[in-house]
Amino acid sequence: MPGASWGQADSNLLMRFNDTANQATEAEEQHGIDVAIAVYEEALLEPENDDYGGLHLRLGQLQTKAGRTVLAAYHFSKCVRDERVDPLDRDVICKNGFKDVTAALTVVNLPFDSIMTVVEPPQFAGPFKSGNRLPKGIIRLEVRAPGQQDEVFTIALNNDLVWQGQTGLKKRRGPLVPDEFLVQEEPVEPTPKKKETKVEPVKVENTSNAIRxxxxxxxxxxxxxxxxxxxxxxxxxxxxxxxxxxxxxxxxxxxxxxxxxxxxxxxxxxxxxxxxxxxxxxxxxxxxxxxxxxxxxxx
CATH class of the missing domain: 1.10.287 (Helix Hairpins)
Known part of the structure; x- marks a missing residue:
């Protein structure tokens, strides 16, 4: 970013960040944690704040306090990747905060060329490598293996976990029923339709003009x-x-x-x-x- 050095944001960005932090602190004291979170989220939407990692740091702390591990992990990960945030804050607050709300998922006994993809939570959706950390809670992981059907598995990740990898059912080749088991039925000639006799309705003469x-x-x-x-x-x-x-x-x-x-x-x-x-x-x-x-x- 022009005007910013490694580990340091420009003065205008820091001033806006401090103003937002003061507003959020006051909002939390008067209205609760959700209002404070809303203040930071609105600040992230402003283009001049340029998705600043310091805002993500504060959101990670508040979401951790609220017990929302997925959102906390997401904001801490954004903070870790933003070099405008002070290195000490990134190492002590963001990295440790991310570690506290995540757990390592190690997958074993899968074919070598299997592909794993995180389906949920959506904030971490994408390719997954065994041993990476994911937010604590319910994880939905898709496994693709050669010769096997794609399958999505649900995993409860509460702490570091070694998961015995599973794959979908084996893909079938050819017809489900062999030809020798198929019974050849003789063609049945269609039964000729009977000629329908059309019955003409009886005409009832109008006698309203009869001689009376x-x-x-x-x-x-x-x-x-x-x-x-x-x-x-x-x-x-x-x-x-x-x-x-x-x-x-x-x-x-x-x-x-x-x-x-x-x-x-x-x-x-x-x-x-x-x-x-x-x-x-x-x-x-x-x-x-x-x-x-x-x-x-x-x-």
Whole structure:
């Protein structure tokens, strides 16, 4: 960096760092450690601070205090690589801080040309060499070996660990099932489809315009005749009762009452003829209804 010597940052950068440190200290005292961490993280985003390792040093300390080993290891590693940080701070604080939150992972019994890659934590993702240090906690390590399927293994790295290397399953060559075990099935000719008989729907003729008036007229005439017959019959019954009353009391001569009885008889026959004829006429109206059902009036 122009204007900076090994192990020493320029004065402007140091002034900004000191201002940030004072703000973070005050924020931690008043609001807690997470607010102090946010102050340093915002400072790292400012281009003029140029990802200064001193900011990473303070973040490593705070993340260690908060128990976040992965983030602490990440910030300490950034501090170690920044030669603008005072050499004593890098050796005593950053290197020792990184060592405290990491553990050495030694992998044994893997094929010589195997390739290991850290998948998680993402801050340390990339190629891995046996014996390197990784943050304490859960590690996901991918192992690639010749002739074996790639496999990702989960390792709990709480302290320095010697891990018995593992690989994925052996890659298969050729078909999963040998040809001699495959049963050759005879081709089955398709069954000819049966010819479907199409059934035409029955057309229902519209009878809304059918001729109805003859049946209506006949029914009305029949009803009138039945009504007239009933009326004549009721009236004749009263007339007959009157004749019998006069005859019982001796108020009429024999021949006179006989003529009245004959008149009542004729009226009774007339009544029977009327209602019977009316009933027949009404039945005829039903016949006409069905006979004329298919006939329609001219539009």
């Amino acid at each position: 008036w003859p049946s209506y007229l006949t029914a009305a005439l029949g009803a009138g005749l039945v009504g007239a017959g009933i009326g004549v019959g009721i009236d004749n019954r009263s007339y007959l009762d009157g004749i019998r009353e006069r005859e019982k009391n001796g108020w009429c001569a024999v021949h006179y009452c006989l003529r009245d009885f004959n008149t009542a008889k004729d009226r009774a026959q007339l009544a029977d003829g009327l209602w019977i004829g009316g009933a027949v006429t009404m039945a005829t109206s039903l016949v006409l209804w069905f006979l004329l059902d298919g006939e329609t009036e001219a539009q």
